[in-house]
Amino acid sequence: MKKLLFIFIAVFCVPFINAQYFTPPIEIPLNKFKVLDSAQLKFTYFFSYKKSFSRNESDTAFVVDKQVLLVGKNVSKYYSQYYLDCCERVMKKVKNIPMEKSACSFEVFKNYPVKKNTVTEQAGSYRYGGNYLYNEDKPEFKWTIDKDTMTLLGYTCQKATTTFRGRNYTAWFAPEIPSNNGPWKFGGLPGLILKISDDKRNFIFECSGIQQLDKPESIKLYTLNYTKLTRQEMSKIYARFFKDPIKFFSEAGSDIIGMVDAKDIPKSNYNPIELE
């Protein structure tokens, strides 16, 4: 039974890609991990992204994931709170898990190892046929700073623009928060990025909460049996999965049950955040 895969017709968007499938979470051993750092700052973001591009792009509704940035002295971690909540419920064997279908299953560790980023895709062993991990050099963002300001969460933020892997972004950073961090892979500004969106408004990260932690929180890297690969290889896996999931699963050796007729599965457009 464990080897079987359920696919439900429901819109489920996984990291930066839009798809029409939903795989329920599979138990991840949250009790096996390596502590990389401890965080005293916790920032919550809402990540709104377009779920479907089948119609007029600008009109489709957003789905929203709640994500968290934990900032430690050396290492920071960015992950989906909805996904974690869900995995915790799976661990506790709670039945009827209300999965937030917008939950992203990646984690981004900045400056781990030093001057590099580690990105994991820890969706159990089913969604993409395994757990993946890749390292990349910490991206060099070439920010252009603008004098324009905006107040977000009571902080004066300043505008900065950049181009990153094929998309143009506008960021609003708070010089009063002296951390060069931000959501997902973003960072490198003299202040925390509270809001960032691409010019097509397909991806919007907006900070919704700032917490100074009384008890430092461990920055954990779950020790799963990761397949190590490169970012380009990971992108290929995403693309293969979303362009033809059935073929993908059969190649990965999974049985697919609980699925309606294959012709019912709408064709999804592959829309990754990283175009290059």
Next chain:
Amino acid sequence: MKLKRLFFPLFLVSLINIQAQTVIQGRIRNADGKGVGSASLSIRSIAAKTVLGYAFSNETGVYKLTHNNTVPDSLNLVVSGLNIETKTVRIKNVSQTLNVVINEKEQKLKEVIVKQQKVWQRKDTINYLVSAFIDKKDLVIGDVLKKMPGITVDKDGGILWQGKPINTFYIENLNLLKGRYGIATNNVAANDVATVQVLEHHEPVKALEGLVPPSPTAAINLKLKEEAKGRLSIMSKLGLGAAPIQWENEVVPMIFAKNFQNITTYKGNNAGVDLSQEIYSFNSHVRFNGDNMLYVNTANSPWIDSKRYLFNNSNVVTVNTIAKTDSNETVTVNLAYLNSQENKKGSAIASYYIPGKENLVVSEDMNSNSNTNRLDADISYDRNEKKNNLSNELNLSALWDNLRGDVISGQTVHQELKKPTFSITDRFQWVKRGSVTKGYQISTSMGFKSIPQELTITPGMYSDLLNTGQDYSLLKQETRVNNFNINNQINSYSPISFGDFSLNPNVELDGEYRNLTSQMHVQDNAGMMKAIETDSMRNKLDWTKYNAQVDLPFSYRNSFWDIRLSLPINYNYIVINNKIKNDKQNLSRLYFQPRFNITYHATAKLDLSANYGYNNTMGDVMQFYPGYILSGYRSLSRKAGHIYESQSNRGSIGVDYKDIINLWFFTSNISYTHNKSNLLYGQNFQGILSVNTPLERDNISNNLNSYAAIVKGFDWKKLSITINPRYVITFSKTLQENELMDYTSKGLSIHGLISCKPVEIINFEYRSEWSKDLTIISNSDNTRDYSSWTNNLKLDIDLPKDFIITGVFEHYYNSASTTNKTLSFIDLGLTYIWNKTHISLDWKNILNTTNYVTYYYDGINSFQNTYRIRPATIMLKVSLQIK
């Protein structure tokens, strides 16, 4: 030379470049002299404090900051970091080397409470986070539902999404209460619900999903908190007040487990709470009509909250259980028993327009008591699978209604009505899905209903008309209606489809049998009862109707368009047997009733729609009976003995817009109906007795109805604004004293609602409804208009230590009222919340207003009703949830 010319400008450009770039470099050290890495260095303008350039120090503390801004003479260099005390150094705007010594110190940030997203959407599901809408005072989920933008809760408890009634109400995806979801909204603890989900275009039958066009209506699902599942919770309330002594008690145990749910309720009060509302089914399949052939003239209750005017003693018990097997089978049992005694007191002045004469004015003082017992039992089985759906619903209903009433209008008239009603209905549905796009459905419903009624009136009235001029002491009107009907339907889905087109033929066969008997009896002064044998005063009718329909609905659907065209052909065959006259009539009609419906999904937020339909209606036995029935003490009516027939054309256009992210909701609809019928109902007066007979005459009425709803929710101060304008205009004909009159009535109303939380401790809600009605009657200069304005203001103030003060101010204005044009109510309440216990002290109707006056038109006649209001009372209530 040429070379020089070329080089000179280039040299200038590079010179400017060199001059424009300012380079500041150096090293950041801590007090111990060690280099500090990852420090953020930014150049900021002194006035605006905006960042002009920045750099970070490397592991050894070395930095190099380059910027192009030459304008200001001096700048601030700010050194900061999460573990660095921010240091600002004023510098000249020139390239320089600058070493800075900083203090290592953890930085404290200004914290921001995590802003929860209140509403979000996934596919067709809109989620409302209960915790974002709940206030301390809210006890049950109904209190919170009202505040969610896009969701409206009607006065009677019905829930609307975007102005349309919802089709199903689920708790954890189980339909426990069927249509009686008032039981959930009024009893499920708001604190137990995590999110309220609106399931748009919801199709309750899974096997029909994708086979039938998406439903235009939505469903609601309550998602409970994890800790609220699978455990017993009891909501209870105890209330006592004066004067007169009043009480309000309830106990509601409930449990929501994965495969089993139960809500059992007991409620009782004499405090004006209308308990029948809670067991009202919002989606019952009404197959029968003609309940109320006879009535007691009672004071007309006003259109305000029943708690203000209802003098009652009511008790209700309901038991609702659902059990689900692993194979998606559910069995639901819903039982409800209500006993209610009500007293109504008031007076009425009715003014009837009599052409060419003065208006006939009838004024009455009324006092009545009723005793109602009602029992409803529903048992349903449902197997809701993707490929196969089988469901059966059995309903048994019994009602014993007894009314006694006195009317003083010159003389005292005593009326007594007994109305026991019994009905049984069964609905069966089977849907089989062959493949993804093909399937069929077989459904059958049948029912029987019997309504014997008996109205007794003393003293004997209208002896000339009813008893050949002989005085008598008592009159008894008896009527009995028996209904039986059966409806069979076979639908086939998409057996013919090409691309986005599909054809779904269906066949329907219905049979309906009705039997109506009526008889009057008089008791002479000696106490002897005898039946009035005059044929014009009694009825004995059998009515049988067969209906066969073949329909070929055609639909075209893609992601932008949803077009449906229905071309049904109906064959009706009616047999009427008037057993008194031994007269048998039969009649057949063939109808073609096309309908079409176009929806254009312009964007994910915007839908445009247009509808048109042509419809034929045939009246039944209730519009046919030729013998007079004394339906009330001053109303004698009969129908023509002709079959009522009407044809109507109705067209409408609508716009729906919703923007979940910005909480904008807009909906608007304009419809026009053109109706033609063959009978015109009119009134003739003989003294105060109105004798109603229809005239066989083709007549036309036209109606334009337009409404809009604009809702805007804000994250700021929880502000929500709703504006609802409505305009209705009707052109029609009416018959009064055998004179045919055209009349036009126009009505404009604007309803507004503002709710907000201006400061953390205050909740504010203001409702206002203004309306103006105008009636113009032809061949007379009789034009009448009146306007009314209602204002309701509600204020909750949270005091420290969990005290809440509630104030309500209601103000009513009616321009046409001859007595009090305005009326006000003030209520005050104090609530104390202690753990999960709410203790409240309510002081209602502080101004001790004793009467409520309503004024309205009914076509050409006008009515002014005065109703007794509950006096000033004080009541103490304790509500708590026991877990």
